[in-house]
Amino acid sequence: MTLFGLLTAAGGGYVLLRYGALPAGSVPQPTQLLGADGTVIAQLEGGVNRRSVRLADISPWLIKATLAVEDRRFYEHRGVDVRGLARAAWTDVRHLSKRQGASTLTQQLARNLYLSHERTWKRKLKEAWYAARLEQTYTKDEILELYLNQIYYGHGAYGAEAASRLYFGKSAKELTPAESALLAGIPKGPSYYSPHRHPKESRQRRQTVLQVMKDTGVISSATADEASHTAVSVRPLPEEPEGTAPYFADYVLKIAESKLGIDERLLHDGGLVIRTTLDADMQRKAEEAIRDGLPPKSELQGALIAIDPRNGYIKAMVGGRSYRGNQYNRVFASTRQPGSSFKPIVYAAALERRIVTPATRFRSEPTIFYYDNDRKIYQPSNYADRYFRTEIGMRQAIAASDNIFAVNTIMQTGAESVIAMARRLGIGSPLKAVPSLALGTFPISPFEMASAFSAFANGGFKYTPLAVLSIRDSKGNTLYEAHPRGEQVISPALAFVTTQLLESVFQKGGTAYRVSRLLARPVAGKTGTTDSDAWTVGYTPELATAVWLGYDKGRAITSGEAHRAAPIFANFTESALSGSASPGLFTMPEGVVTALIDPVTGLLATDGCPNPVLETFLSGTEPSASCYVHGSAKEKTGGTASQKSGAWWKKLRHWWN
Known part of the structure; x- marks a missing residue:
């Protein structure tokens, strides 16, 4: 490039920087979650909570805390902190990782007002330019006022005033040092540092902010120590309507943020359209099945997840009896023992190795098993000490849930083979190679159980469970699009033989026979009961469903409570598939x-x-x-x-x- 060209480019850059107009600031727009058919199932945060106030009406403690933790050289730089950028780069090089951010408070404001949150050099350059223009257009205090009125503090609250009233029930002008430190720590991760969702992390973040304030000299040691030992009272969140599929909506947000890399603020107010796999009608029927199947005025909890085995789409998800009462999603609870509902995995492993067949017979009676080179013994028992006192086959053992037959099977097959089968079916929870594994003594989540059984339902071809189909921004640009992934984890023949055996659970003599009258289609599955858990996991060719019942604190359930799981499964399955043209049949493959x-x-x-x-x-x-x-x-x-x-x-x- 000639000298004239360089001078022209430099001059043009100066004119653009000096006189270029700033774009109109973005207006927060709610993100919509759509069901598979395009119906709106959720609108995140239910609106925007924002109250703008003058800088003079914001506590000086919050101002000091924010500057200390976000941009301690705010009054020294001109939008981009070159020294801070160099310091962060040097830290990253020394540790070979990205440990420090380098965005100034002005850059954060520019990004929130004018830009998306994509992580590209182009966006970074625009951010720096907008920050420089903001510094030329407004005074430092005006920029600080804009920032404190615009920044997101979680739970739909934008700006210090709205956040102060949401969390503490007071104006931002009245905030104490301890409250200010807590509030200043939230914007770094509004969900992770929420005092409602993660109180421990919120307290730790508050202590970090106070330490930084102390280290930079904006607060005395005495004030910092007093604030760190002051208990901060946070108001409960206002009750809001539960809406459709609140547990599923939370799961979608988690997937979008942690696995797909979508910025949290963009998720909540970027006007995104997230299309999901949820079937709104099935979801409504799942919620009804849980609500009607649990006893009223009881602490008994329930969870249900339904997956389409033909593509892995999550069609319905209920994480508990009341989202408003408790947001913990029990579909992903990995602390519950599946009991006998784990046995189909044992039998599938045995059948595949051809060591045991449906014609194999074991005696049903109290039995002592020796393992670990005969150094240990295991003596299981049947429910209520009921035994056939004769030889029985695999079909009869599955139908009646005979524990002795199951342990004999794992002893013949090898516990390592059963664990290998569980892993192929998608179960990642810790399992140990001991005889009791056959009776489901190791905790597994309902999500994993439904996913595993979906392989039996789909001829051994298992899809990875999928919740998000696509994400588009407010302009219609595609940010993410799903491509269902699956693999043949067991042979179609093995899946079919296992299914034929599991159909006996819903036939005469089976543990779920009492609900067979509620079902008008072929269904296979398995029930499971432990001292504190009740399960029914089953499937048709179109739907694999896991139902779990129990108490959050793991207290014992009664026999009557345990018997509620199967009717919930049957009622949901039949109503969810009632619109099908005809009941799906399990097709016999070759082999x-x-x-x-x-x-x-x-x-x-x-x-x-x-x-x-x-x-x-x-x-x-x-x-x-x-x-x-x-x-x-x-x-x-x-x-x-x-x-x-x-x-x-x-x-x-x-x-x-």
């Missing part, structure tokens, strides 16, 4: 065979077996021998001497083996 089995021996039924059962097997695992107990119809009517002798020899050989 599966069926055979008539004698339920007494587990062998191929003869024409003399009185109650043959049609059983499903992975190809090659079906029995090859015929029933030796009942013989054929011809034998029952007499038969020949040689036939009778052959039948006697078969019985003797079976007894000897």
Whole structure:
């Protein structure tokens, strides 16, 4: 470039900087959450809470705290703090990480007024230019006043006055040093440092602000010490209508911020449109099922999550009986034992290894199991000490939830294989390779259980659960678009055989048979009960659902309370799918065979077996021998001497083996 060109560019830059007009400041716009069909399910913060006041009407303690923690050289720089930028860069280089920010208070104001929160050099350059123009257009005190009236303090409050009244019920002019330090610490992370959502982190942040004020000399040691030991009373948040799917809305915000990198302030007032996977009608029916299924005036809690196994879309989510009463989302509670609802994972691992088949029989009676090279023992028991006192097959064991059969299965299969199966199905919670794993003694969240069972429902092909389909800004630009991801985690044949066995839970003799009258479609699943938890996890080809009931403090549940989980599952599943053209059927894939089995021996039924059962097997695992107990119809009517002798020899050989 020639000297003339350089001079022209420099002159143009000076004129633009000196006389270029600032754009109109942005007006906060609520972010909308849409369901899968485009209906609005939530509008974040429900509006903007803002009250503008003069700088003179803001406590000097808050002003000092804000400047100390956000921009201690505010009155020395001209919009961009070159010294601060160099110091932050040097710190980052020394630690090989981004530890310090370098944005001045003026730059933050420019970003909030005029720019998006994308992390690009182009936005950074614009931010610096706008900051310089603000410094040329306004005095320092005017900029500080604009900042303190504009900054976001969480829970819909913009500006010091609105925040002071929200948290403390007083004007910003009346704030004490302790209250000012708490408030000044919030803008760095309005959700994370909220005294309502994270009181511990809020207190720690307040102490940090006071220490910085003390270190920079804007507050005396005595005042800082007194403020640090002063208890700050924070007002409860005003009650607001729960709206549609409040637990799901919180989950979407968490995903958008922590996993997709969307700036928190942009999420709340950037006018974003977030399209989600939620089915508004299913959500309403899920909330009704939980509300109607829990006893009134009780502390018994419930959670429900439903996933479409065909794409991983989260269709409904209820995290508790009342969001207003408690915002804790129990769908993600990883402290609850699934009990017998974990057994299908055990049986899937066993079937896959072909060590155990649906025809395998174990004796149902009190049994002592030895493990860890026979150095340890495990003695499980059945519910209410009820045993068949005879050999039973896998279908009967699943239907009746026989614990002895399940532990025999894991002992034959290997606990490590069961854990490997759980991991493939998407369960990430800690599990130990011990016999009690078969009975669901290690905590797993309802979210993980529904996700795992969705693989059984979809022929072994499991999608990663998905909540957010797309995010667009106020101008319609796409910030994020989802692409469902899935993989074949188990074979279609294994998924089908497991499903056929789990259908028995809703048939005569099954633990959920009492709710079969509520269901007008094929359903597979498993119930589970521990001392403090009740589960029903089940699925159709269109929907995989986990229902959990229990008390937050883990107190024991009664038998009557435990029996409420299955009706909630059945009522929700049937009502959620009532609009389907016809009930979905589980389709038999290749690699599966069926055979008539004698339920007494587990062998191929003869024409003399009185109650043959049609059983499903992975190809090659079906029995090859015929029933030796009942013989054929011809034998029952007499038969020949040689036939009778052959039948006697078969019985003797079976007894000897």
